[in-house]
Amino acid sequence: MSSAQSHRNQIKVGILGATGTVGQRFIQLLSTHPYFVIHALGASSRSAGQRYGKVTKWKLNTPIPQEIGNMVVQECKPDAQGFKDCGVVFSGLDADVAGEIEEAFRSANLIIFSNSKNYRRDPLCPLIVPLVNPSHLSIIPHQKKTLGLEKGYIVTNANCSTTGLVVPLAALEKAFGPLETVMVTTLQAISGAGYPGVSALDILDNVVPHIGGEEEKIEWETNKILGGLNSSNTEFDLHSTESTKAINVSATTTRVPVIDGHTGVVSVKFRQSPPPSMEEIDKAFREFRCEAQELNVPSAPPQAIVVHDAPDRPQPRLDKDIHNGACVSVGRVRPCPVLDVKFVCLIDNVRLGAATSSIMNAEIAVEKGLIV
Ligand SMILES: NC(=O)c1ccc[n+]([C@@H]2O[C@H](COP(=O)([O-])OP(=O)(O)OC[C@H]3O[C@@H](n4cnc5c(N)ncnc54)[C@H](OP(=O)(O)O)[C@@H]3O)[C@@H](O)[C@H]2O)c1
Incomplete structure (x- = not known):
């Protein structure tokens, strides 16, 4: 048992966007967590003031924990009941509102771990896939100092498809050095679009070959995550396109009639x-x-990457639950006649692709003394 696991006092946490797809996973994963205890729930004014169990369209196959069902949902304001006592606030907010709300919480000296895209490109905010680059947490003192905050900061985790891609890419870079080119085509589940998401008439018996903004996220985020921090921990080396270290990433994203689990079909060229x-x-x-x-x-999963030998795996329905959805599955590893190697990867988009990453990032921050 690690030092923090042996601590008796659990850290009170809040969840913003608690009624949504990602928010529900936060509730499920945090309701029995050894470090954290759910203390405050926030959502839109449509939900605020009502019991969580009454207002939430719960979509998970485990029941709403009783004590959570009875909690009253608050507005997403730092002075709403409960939030100011929280050691961490997890955010699964709609990106249309996450920017302003998360900034208000940070300014109130609260610590935010966000799933939204709004601060991923911010030069002060780490973009962390917990199985890849937790070292980027080292920029937090610089973020707080620059903003004149004693305690508040924002940590983001990546787009769900980016997360499923960068874990195997990190394994390749660790073993063989920098990569030159990555081509990826995704087959993304409907839960990735939140609730109610894509209409049944659009997705059943169909593949939709466009997800707005998704390809740019994969192409840009991959280089921030796999890049480094400078020696004074104040600036990211973005592996930017001007840099010789940049990975050329080309992504095509599609929506398919799968409930949970994003598949990526990947080809890679090494610099070696x-x-x-x-x-x-x-x-x-x-x-x-x-x-x-x-x-x-x-x-943390016992294996960050689970390699499948069967030629027809990984599959979302069969493999997304391995290690409680906290790992990436990889299969069909074979030569690529155009680049060097090709393979298929699979991620649970709402667990490692969202809530599990945020929670694991916060667990790591606890272990590094960044949350007390
Ligand atoms: N789903 C995924 O696989 C996934 C993966 C990675 C990242 N993300 C990101 O995570 C975030 C949440 O995604 P989701 O799929 O969970 O979306 P969702 O199911 O649509 O949930 C959105 C949440 O935001 C709340 N909200 C909406 N408008 C608000 C407002 N004006 N003020 C306060 N709260 C408001 C909603 O509350 P009400 O119920 O009261 O409307 C709900 O709790 C997004 O930024 C998304 O891009 C999602």
Whole structure:
């Protein structure tokens, strides 16, 4: 058991967007959490003032924990009941409102772990996939200092498809050095669009070959996540297009009639020539270990990457629940006749793709003394 796991006092947490798709996963994952205890719930004025159990269209296959069902939903304001006592506030807010609300919470010296896109590109905010780059948390003192805040800061996690992609890419970079080119086509689940999301008439018996803004997120976020921080922990090396280290990423994103689980069909070219063999690549995926596992935080999966040998795996319905949805599945690792290697990856978009990443990031921040 790690030091924080042995602490008796749980940290009170708030959830913004608690009624939504990501918010419900937060509730499910946090209701039995060893570090955190749910203390405040926030949503829109449509829900505020009502009992959580009454106002939420609960879509998970476990019941709403009774004590949570009885809590009253608050407006997303830092002075609303409960939030000011919270050591961490998790956000699953709609991106249309997340920017202003999260900034108001940070200015009130609250610590935000956000799933929304609004601060991912902010030069002061880390964009962290917990199985890849928790070292980027080191920019937090600079964020607080620059903004003149004693305690408040914002940490973001990545777009759900980006997260499923960068974990295997990180394993390849760790073993074989920088990558040159990545081509990815995604097959994304409908839960990725929130509730009620895409209409049944649009998605049943169909594939929709466009998800607004998604391709740009994958192409940009990959380079921030896999890039570094400068030695004074004040600036990200974005692996930007001007940099020789930039990975050329090209993404095509599609929506498919799957409820949970985003699949990515990936081809990669290494900078190393000749490229590693398929056996070496397979071994790099299987042996990949990350800081979250070394820290032994509660949400860290025993394997960050699960490699499937069967030629028809991974599949969303069969594989999204492995390790409680906290890992990435990889399969069909084989030579690419155009680039070097191709493979298929799968992520649970609402767990590791959203709520689990936020929670694991906060667990790591606890272990690093950034949340007390
Ligand atoms: N779904 C995924 O797989 C996924 C993965 C990664 C990241 N994300 C990101 O996570 C965020 C939430 O996504 P989601 O899928 O959970 O969306 P969602 O199901 O539509 O839920 C949105 C939440 O935001 C709240 N909200 C909406 N307008 C508000 C306002 N004016 N003030 C305060 N709260 C407001 C809603 O409350 P009411 O119920 O009261 O309307 C609800 O709790 C988005 O930024 C999304 O891009 C989602």
